[in-house]
């Protein structure tokens with residue numbers, strides 16, 4: 001079958017149209033994911049991962065420890081466990097006494 005130039009042209013424009021629409025859809029999806037992330041952060045930020053109630057941030061020697069106001073669970077942000085581990089014994093004892101129930 002011989003393809004007429006006009007058919008090739010139509011195919012080309014159809015593909016261009018598809019790619020243009022795909023770009024718009026991809027952008028929409030990216031924004032949706034971003035929006036969903038923001039919604040999740042709005043729901044969960046500074047909430048206890050165990051019971052869902054508010055976390056209280058307490059700064060101890062530059063380590064911001066989050067303690068649950070309800071179940072007393074203690075949470076650390078990324079890198080803070082390393083900071084706690086680097087404390088000397090007396091510093092560690094003081095930290096534990098600060099966060100005792």
Ligand SMILES: [Zn+2]
Pocket residue numbers: 048049050051052053068069070071072073
């Ligand atoms: Zn809790």
